[in-house]
Amino acid sequence: MKKRAKQTDAGTEPDASASGDRQFVTALQRGLDILRCFRPTDGALGNQELAQRCGLPNSTVSRLTYTLSKLGYLVYLEDIGKYRVGVPVLGLGYACLSGLKVREVAQPYLDELAQHAGNGLLVAMGGRDQFSMIYVACARSEGIVSLQLNVGSRISLARSSMGRAYLAAAAPQEREAILRGIEARTDKERWPQLQSEILRAIEEINTRGFCLNSGEWQADVNSVGVPLPPLHGSGPILALNCGGPAYLLPRERLENDIGPRMVEAVRKIRYAGEGGGR
Template sequence: MSKSKSNFIQSVDRALQILECFSKEENELGVTQIANMLDFYKSTTFGLLSTLENRGYLKQNPESGKYRLGIKLFELGKLVEENMDLRTSAIPYLKGLVDKYGETAHLAMKDGNEVIYIDKVEGKNAIGIINSQVGRVARMHCTGVGKAVLAFMSEEDIEKIIENIKFNRYTSNTITDKNKLKEELKKIRKKKYSVDNEEIEIGLKCVAAPIINYDDEAVGSISVSGPTSRMNDEKMNLIAEDVKKVSIEISRVLGYKSL
């Protein structure tokens, strides 16, 4: 018998199944409903519900007799949220990308209507990238990390931000038209990654992907940047696949389940 099976406690599993019955659509459920949903005996279901209510994980509506999720789950959820530190979660993955490709990896975080670099791991062949210094703002319209975050925001938020972007031109490749940027964002959502093709600095290319949290919000992004001389199409494609995989792993650490 495997370790997981030998340590399996049926009553605990059933209690957790009950908690997972609740959703936005089904936020209040009765004993019979839950018993039918899980194919449990009604007496077993009632005993588990009473125990969960006693511990604060469920609360009974005195008028309908039905149950809803309790304050204890909210308290525990806040503890989880407070310990979901983006930087701590991402650093090991950034180092892995740097070890594999020898280029510079970045971590950026959404801050209001901006994206800010919060960490940077340089590779052995790293070049000095002034625009990506920790603490600097990443331009939404012409950086990989900026476009990766913007593309995965709600349509309403995208419109608000685009209306306030100052479309400064940094190179001949910089996007300076809101409609062109919108088309670019559509492509990014489809590919699941963004590219900075010498848009902020001549001689520099970058591949980035979004980090999405438990609430389906794009809270940041990661990227790998390097000089155009080394970032050919083949290498960019390889990096893109790995950056996407890493962004998914970090997103899952932060509680995202829809990937």
């Protein structure tokens, strides 16, 4: 039976395949895909919902969720017949965050940017998880209006300024693999426009260090993204963004104020993180 194509951000890594690779454990990959299906805004999910999200047969999902629940990574709620994420997954998340020392270095600069942006606008730093960007650090100033996103939130890799900033910093081979995966998950009619937006953002990063996004992630939300290459030449590529309602972040302000400040903040983060001090 032909395997269903995965259409969500929880899909497999671009070009990942067990074909011809005896070291690749497909069952482990599928189990991790199940865990990736859970989002911070979700309640409990049933096997059918998980199957739809990760593109696996119901019978396979049922075996995987049973195994993950036996290991404690999922908790089965008998009264509704669904699963929620177990505490051991939280332990893995904190282990990851504690290993990202750049978070501690970057946080004061994120705070400064948020205070300058004002009005509750959100400044965040994130890394890639397949076809999503996950926030690993956040800062926001006081204000009535704010995007309801926090550490652990996912946003689109393809449509967000943060994701496009990541793509600009990725090695060409990785970028091409990701773009192929995005194309496979995008309607044919939509792909030319999306590809054009991504390539435009990469060119903006290359020419002025930041890229703008005017309602391309969510309508009436504007943002600016800047890549943060690995410190000391090792570690993951990260990216920063600042976003909020378009009436609080008009394009002119992003272009002439917030964008240049974020490029400078990244320079300071890299300098401090590589031993230069704050």
